[in-house]
Amino acid sequence: MEESNNNFEPRIIAFVCNWCTYAGADLTGTSRIKYATNVEIVRFPCTGRIDFMLLLKAFAGGADGIIVSGCHPNDCHYTSGNFHARRRWIVFRNILNFLGIDVQRIRFSWVSAAEGAKWADIVNDTVKEIRELGPYTEYKKVANYLDEEADSHE
Amino acid sequence: MNKLQERATDLLKGGTVKLIIGFEQGNNKIRPFFCEKPEDAEKLIYSDDCSTNNAVYLTKKELIGDNKIAIIATYKEIASIIQLNKENQIKKENLMVLTVDKDGDVTELTSFEEMEKFCEENTPAPDPVVAALIEKIDKMNREERWAYWKSELDKCIRCYACRAACPLCYCNRCISEVNCPQWLDPWKSTLSNIEWQINRVMHMSGRCTGCGACAKACPLDLPIGILTKKMSTDIKEMLGEGEGGNVLSTFNPNDKENFIH
Known part of the structure; x- marks a missing residue:
């Protein structure tokens, strides 16, 4: 059954680095800031470790939106992991866009360990945006062999 | 003689x-x-x-x-x-x-x-057919692009001729053969075909010389050559030439983007 947009609860997967954004999200909690519960956080040692395939797997596995976040430039725990990541996302986002995959559903951000409030804002914003966009069915259909057009093998 | x-x-x-x-x-x-x-x-x-x-x-x-x-x-x-x-x-x-x-x-x-x-x-003159196709796809809206690539890549039989034909695809173990974790389903499916092409293009980013051997090798004549072609032009615009051509194994602290907030 298709969920109507009114009661649609987006499923957001957040890929975050251990040193900044994960600690920042921790701070959000310890500061008792309330934010949307739609987000599932996956912790990585560094944004440089976040393979672009993981984002595609998240969409295939049912994510409606994705957050990718790590240390601000020049603040990386490993000096340059986020610089490498930034390049990767520049290229990757471009490829996805050319292939017609919805890049609006991927939110890239820098959140430091001190930015607990920013993390709450980002999650709330993303949830709001994805709620407006609706469920990401296009990609899921293909992933689950449910796409009629693609299945017909004309 | x-x-x-x-x-x-x-x-x-x-x-x-x-x-x-x-x-x-x-x-x-x-x-x-x-x-x-x-x-x-x-x-x-x-x-x-x-x-x-x-x-x-x-x-x-x-x-x-x-x-x-x-x-x-x-x-x-x-x-x-x-x-x-x-x-x-x-x-x-x-x-x-x-x-x-x-x-x-x-x-x-x-x-x-x-x-x-x-x-x-x-340097040979750019292929007008390739340029026209890239322009056509660029003009489509996102849904049309998705429909286009979905129907094109759905035909792919995953013969990996594009990989075999490319002088720069020389990894001893390709990601398509890695099964721990199984990044790509080894059989033909629209999703894994799309994922395979994304991987191919990402791994080729900044390195592709634009020879077009991948597209010529494709037994189904899929427009896969334009993916790498489009990427190499865009990467030059976005990141500059890059040392050694391989843009992803290096970085510049002054890289510019407009989508990370």
Whole structure:
């Protein structure tokens, strides 16, 4: 059954680095800031470790939106992991866009360990945006062999 | 015998090289030719009509081993050799690069400076069909682009001819063969076909020389060549030329983007 947009609860997967954004999200909690519960956080040692395939797997596995976040430039725990990541996302986002995959559903951000409030804002914003966009069915259909057009093998 | 064949005979007779990779006339088409015996040299021809980029053989250890070899190269091969050298995949002392000009004279390109000069002077005009298709897709809205690629890539039979044809796809174990974790489903499905192409393009980013061998190798004539083509132009715009061409193994602290907030 298709969920109507009114009661649609987006499923957001957040890929975050251990040193900044994960600690920042921790701070959000310890500061008792309330934010949307739609987000599932996956912790990585560094944004440089976040393979672009993981984002595609998240969409295939049912994510409606994705957050990718790590240390601000020049603040990386490993000096340059986020610089490498930034390049990767520049290229990757471009490829996805050319292939017609919805890049609006991927939110890239820098959140430091001190930015607990920013993390709450980002999650709330993303949830709001994805709620407006609706469920990401296009990609899921293909992933689950449910796409009629693609299945017909004309 | 023409000048190329004479030169080849000399090289093989004198033992200067063990193998010459060149072209021969096959059934209705030009095909790669591996010349090991002086008496076979008369089969060698020079043509830039061959759909194969012969530089693909230079990373095949089982074929060339540690032997001295010569390659009869067109623009395509030379551009790939330059990139392979930047990635330390070529033993220059074992490789002789020969080109043939329009008079049939054979020239040896002894240094990479010479090869780069050759490429600058002989850059082929961009393929208008490719350019038109990229423009057409760029003009589509996102849903149309998705529908287009979904229906095109759905046809892919995952033969990996695009991978086999590319001189720069030389990994001993390709991500498509990695099964721990199983990044890509090994069977043909629209999703894994799309994922495979995304991987191919990402791994090729900034390295593709635009020879078009992948697209020519595709038995289904899928427009996969435009993916790498589009990426190489966009990457130059977004990140600049990049050292060694490989943009993703390095970074610039001043990289500009407008989507990370």
